[in-house]
Structure formats: C-alpha cells, structure tokens
Amino acid sequence: MTASARPSSPNVAIIGAGPSGLMAAEILASAGIAVDLYDAMPSVGRKFLLAGVGGMNITHAEDRAAFLGRYREREAQITALLDGFDATALREWIHGLGIETFVGSSGRVFPRDMKAAPLLRAWLKRLREQGVRIHTRHRWLGWTDDGALRLAHAEGELHARPSATLLALGGGSWARLGSDGAWVPLLAQRGVSIAPLRPSNCGFEVRAWSPYLRDKFAGAPLKNVTLQLPDAAPRQGEFVLTAQGVEGSLVYALSAEIRQAIERDGHSTLHLDLQPQRSLAQVQQALSKARGAASMAKHLHRQLGLDGVKAALLRELADPTHFADPVDLAAAIKALPLTLIATRPLDEAISSAGGVPFEQLDAQLMLRALPGVFCAGEMLDWEAPTGGYLLTACFASGRRAALGILARLSNKHVV
Numbered sequence: 001m002t003a004s005a006r007p008s009s010p011n012v013a014i015i016g017a018g019p020s021g022l023m024a025a026e027i028l029a030s031a032g033i034a035v036d037l038y039d040a041m042p043s044v045g046r047k048f049l050l051a052g053v054g055g056m057n058i059t060h061a062e063d064r065a066a067f068l069g070r071y072r073e074r075e076a077q078i079t080a081l082l083d084g085f086d087a088t089a090l091r092e093w094i095h096g097l098g099i100e101t102f103v104g105s106s107g108r109v110f111p112r113d114m115k116a117a118p119l120l121r122a123w124l125k126r127l128r129e130q131g132v133r134i135h136t137r138h139r140w141l142g143w144t145d146d147g148a149l150r151l152a153h154a155e156g157e158l159h160a161r162p163s164a165t166l167l168a169l170g171g172g173s174w175a176r177l178g179s180d181g182a183w184v185p186l187l188a189q190r191g192v193s194i195a196p197l198r199p200s201n202c203g204f205e206v207r208a209w210s211p212y213l214r215d216k217f218a219g220a221p222l223k224n225v226t227l228q229l230p231d232a233a234p235r236q237g238e239f240v241l242t243a244q245g246v247e248g249s250l251v252y253a254l255s256a257e258i259r260q261a262i263e264r265d266g267h268s269t270l271h272l273d274l275q276p277q278r279s280l281a282q283v284q285q286a287l288s289k290a291r292g293a294a295s296m297a298k299h300l301h302r303q304l305g306l307d308g309v310k311a312a313l314l315r316e317l318a319d320p321t322h323f324a325d326p327v328d329l330a331a332a333i334k335a336l337p338l339t340l341i342a343t344r345p346l347d348e349a350i351s352s353a354g355g356v357p358f359e360q361l362d363a364q365l366m367l368r369a370l371p372g373v374f375c376a377g378e379m380l381d382w383e384a385p386t387g388g389y390l391l392t393a394c395f396a397s398g399r400r401a402a403l404g405i406l407a408r409l410s411n412k413h414v415v
Contacts, residue, residue, distance in 0.1 A: 009034065010409050013149055013162035015140045016178075017044035019391060020377030021168035022123060023398035024405075029130035031406055036160070037132055038151055039178065040139040045120045046177040047170065051350075051391070052116025058094065059087040059388035061103045070389045072256060074382035077358045081396040084403075087388070090395055097122040108388055140169070142186040164372050164405045168398060171352030171378040172197035179352075183379065187356065191369045195357055199349035200383040201390075202255050203247030204268075204340040213316050218243040220309040225250070226273040227338070229257050236276055241309055245340060252350065253385045259343055259353070271335040272317075274310050280334050287326035296323055306333070351390055353383040364404025365397065372408065376401040 010033050014021045017039035025035045037044075051057075060067060067087060071078040085093075091101050091109060099119050100112035111119055127134070138158065141150035148159040167187075170179030181197050188194055209218075220241050226234035227250055239248035251258075254270070261268035275283055283304065291299040300306040306314070317336050322328035346352060356375050360368060365380075367373045376397040384390050 010163045011036065012164050012166065012405055013038065013160055014166045014168060015039075015149075016168035016170060016377070016379075017041075017134065017136075018168060018170055018178075018377060019045070019048055019394045020398035020401070021166065022127065023395050024166050024168065024376060024402035025127055025132045026123075026130065027399055027402035028405060029127065029132050033406070033409070035132045036135060036162070037127075038135045038138040038140065040137065041178045042136055044124070044134060044136065045116075047174055047179055048120060048391075049116050050174070050177060052114075055114045056111050056116040056119065057108045057386070057388045057391075058101065058111065058119075059090050059109045059392045061087065061107045061109055067389070070384045070387070071382060071393065072384075074358065078382060078384075078393050078396075080363070081393060081400050085396040085399045087392055090392055093395075094119065097126065106387075140167075140183070140186070142189070163409060164374065166374045166376060166398075166401050166405065167379065168375070168377045168401075169379050171355060172346050173199065173349040173352045175347050179378065181346075181352075187367075192356065192360055192367060195354040195381045197346060197352045197354040198259065199343040199346045200255055200259070200353040201252040201350035201386050202259075202346075202348065203242060203245060203344040204251065204255075204258060204262075205245040205342040205344065206339065207341055209241075209243070209245075210316060213241070213312055214243050217241050217309045217312050221248070222272075222274075222309055222313070224276065225310075226276045227251070227254060228271045228273070228335075229254060229261075229268070232257070234271075234273060234276070241313070244344065246338070247344070249386065255343075255385075256353065256383055258340055262340065262342060267339050267341045269337055269339045272313075272338050274306060274314060274333050274336060275304060278304070280330055283333055284326055284330040287330055304333070350386060351378060351383060353381070355379045355381040357381045362404075364407060365401040366404055366408070374401040374404055 012028050012033055012035050014025055014037045017037050025037050028035050068075050068079050094101055101109050102112055103109055138151045138153045141152055144150055144159055148161050151158040169183045172181030173179055184194050218241060221238055223238040226236045228234040235253055237250035239246050239250040258268045286303040289303060300311055318332040322332045356379055362368060365374050365376055377394045
C-alpha cells in the first residue's frame with residue numbers, strides 16, 4: 001500500500017526517536033506544530049535505554065570550560081548549541097518531568113533512581129499529551145524523485161510531504177538498536193558530503209596476547225592505573241583486558257587520540273603506570289630490598305602489592321632482562337609500553353565519530369544542499385567521551401534544529 005500526504009497546515013517529520021528527535025518533537029509540539037515522529041525500531045529510545053543500564057549518566061557537573069573542552073575539534077560548534085541548552089538547563093528540564101537528579105563523586109549526573117526507563121516514560125507521556133504522533137517500525141528510505149519522504153512499514157510504503165524534515169538517525173554504532181548508518185548513502189546521493197563513520201569510545205586491539213594472558217585474564221580489570229599518550233598528561237582510572245586488547249572507561253577517555261594515531265602511524269603506543277600512587281624512586285627502593293629465596297612474583301606482591309592481572313601484564317610487556325635489575329624493572333612498572341594497532345569494530349563502539357560535517361549545515365542545522373531538511377544528534381560529525389557529554393550535546397542539537405525549523409516555518413532568523 002502506498003500513501004501520500006501533504007498537510008495544509010505546518011507539519012514536521014522527524015526521522016529517529018532518540019534523544020535528539022524526541023527533544024525536537026517536544027519543542028515543535030510546544031509551539032503548536034503538528035509532529036510525526038518515525039522510528040525504524042519496534043519502540044523508541046532503545047539506545048538511550050541501553051545506555052542507562054548500570055546507571056543513566058545524563059550529563060556532567062564540571063565547570064563550563066572543562067565541559068566544553070571535551071568536544072575537541074568541534075568545541076566551537078557544540079558550544080553554540082550548548083549556549084541555548086547546557087548541562088544545568090538539561091537537569092532543570094529533567095526535574096520538570098518529575099525526575100530528581102544527583103551529582104556523583106566523579107561529577108557525573110544521574111537520575112535519582114539511576115534508571116533511564118522512568119525518564120523516558122514520563123517524556124513520552126508528555127509528548128503524547130502534546131499531540132506528537134509516534135510511528136514505530138517505519139524505516140526511512142530516502143526521497144522519491146519528486147521529493148516526498150519514503151517510509152517503509154508493514155503495510156507498504158508511505159510517502160510524506162512535510163513542511164520540514166529533521167533527520168536524527170544516530171551514528172553507526174549499536175546497529176541492533178537502530179543506529180546503523182544506513183542514512184549515509186541516502187544523503188550522499190543528494191550531494192551531502194559525509195565524513196566516514198568511525199568508532200569512538202571503543203576498545204582497541206593489540207597484535208596478540210600470549211595464550212596464557214588471554215585465557216587467564218581476559219575480562220580482568222586493571223584498577224588504579226594511569227595511561228599516558230606521548231606529549232600528554234597521564235590519565236588515571238581503570239580499564240579491562242580483553243581477548244583482543246583493551247577496553248573500558250580509561251581507554252574510552254583517550255579513544256579519539258588513540259584512533260587518530262593509529263590512522264596516522266598504524267599504531268599507538270601508550271605508557272601504562274601500574275603504580276601511580278608511588279614515585280619511580282619509591283618503586284626502585286621497594287624492588288631493591290633483598291628477596292632472598294622468594295620468587296620474583298612473591299617479591300612484587302610483598303613489596304608493591306603487584307599481582308594478578310597487573311603482574312601478568314608486566315610479564316607480558318616488559319623486556320625479560322628488566323626483571324634482573326630493580327632500576328629497569330621499576331622503570332617498566334612506571335611506564336609499561338602498550339601498543340595498540342586497531343580499533344574494535346564500529347558496531348561494538350559506544351558511539352561513532354564522523355557523519356554530517358557542520359560545514360554542510362547552516363547555523364540552524366539545516367543542510368545547505370537540501371533546504372528544509374535539518375540534522376541533529378550523533379549523525380553530526382562530532383565526538384565526546386562518555387560521562388554525559390554525548391547525551392547533553394544530543395539534547396541540545398535536537399533543540400537547536402527544532403528552533404531552526406520554527407524559524408524557517410515563520411520566515412524568521414534564529415539568533
């Protein structure tokens with residue numbers, strides 16, 4: 001069955017029902033605009049819900065300068081979005097849904113119950129009360145030759161002719177939740193240049209772990225360590241050893257720099273400090289103590305508390321001759337070289353880099369090549385570490401695109 005519709009009053013189609021699309025729907029519906037929200041999945045906000053498993057980190061409470069710096073090369077563009085809807089405004093908006101928030105010890109902001117589902121339920125209730133029409137199992141297929149939106153669903157294909165369209169289709173990670181990057185060729189066919197989608201907040205591979213390390217310690221966390229990139233300050237935290245390499249929060253925090261080094265040089269070598277709580281001199285002093293008949297493993301455990309996965313990784317990566325010299329061994333413990341050679345696949349990544357460059361958009365996030373078509377969210381070419389930064393910018397971009405649509409519909413300019 002094929003249907004075609006051109007509304008007599010302003011109507012906006014939003015493709016993608018994640019945080020960006022939902023926020024845009026709320027802004028538009030609040031202004032009295034009829035909104036049809038389409039999503040390919042059986043229910044909305046699937047990636048949002050999965051991101052909330054283990055604790056819904058909605059934003060971050062650090063100072064503004066540090067917060068904005070998390071957006072790296074796109075700091076200026078994301079700052080323009082956050083000027084209208086920053087972390088504080090996002091928390092106030094959540095409170096307006098009846099959801100309390102709190103700031104954790106790391107500065108991350110969470111809903112009081114740590115869950116995403118109650119927030120999403122309250123939000124969808126508000127949207128439905130505002131008259132937003134939500135259509136699940138509707139997959140966007142691009143445009144017809146005469147410019148109508150093509151949307152496949154169970155009964156055939158819908159052709160819609162909205163007054164404006166917002167694309168909020170996500171990036172390329174977690175395809176099973178809807179962010180599959182299938183929109184890339186559809187926009188490219190219309191003359192929109194797309195930066196290739198690449199993994200962000202992802203794991204990395206080494207050339208190969210020894211069978212012993214892989215079989216015994218894959219999945220083991222390395223806690224209270226630091227990782228340091230060349231010419232950068234060390235970052236403290238924890239990460240996890242995997243069968244192929246490494247992953248986890250400390251690795252994700254450095255993922256953009258690691259990926260760029262691999263793209264440039266074919267590898268990225270970091271230095272791992274297994275004892276950041278001790279100085280090099282303190283580690284040397286501890287290792288210089290007589291160990292008598294004790295094995296090196298017992299000596300490391302007794303003097304430094306170094307055992308388990310940390311001791312195994314030291315054995316894996318340090319030059320074997322260093323174990324005969326306390327000075328060399330101390331240097332290895334404080335700066336163990338870890339060489340990474342590839343990202344894990346895009347679909348495993350928490351988020352993606354690349355997408356629609358801001359240079360392809362005007363200040364209101366409308367595509368210059370496709371007047372009346374706006375973009376928002378993770379499908380834009382930006383990235384940020386985990387910690388609430390991703391969600392905050394997604395919300396803000398959805399809001400900015402909605403304001404741009406309102407300006408276009410009323411022939412006004414958004415400042």
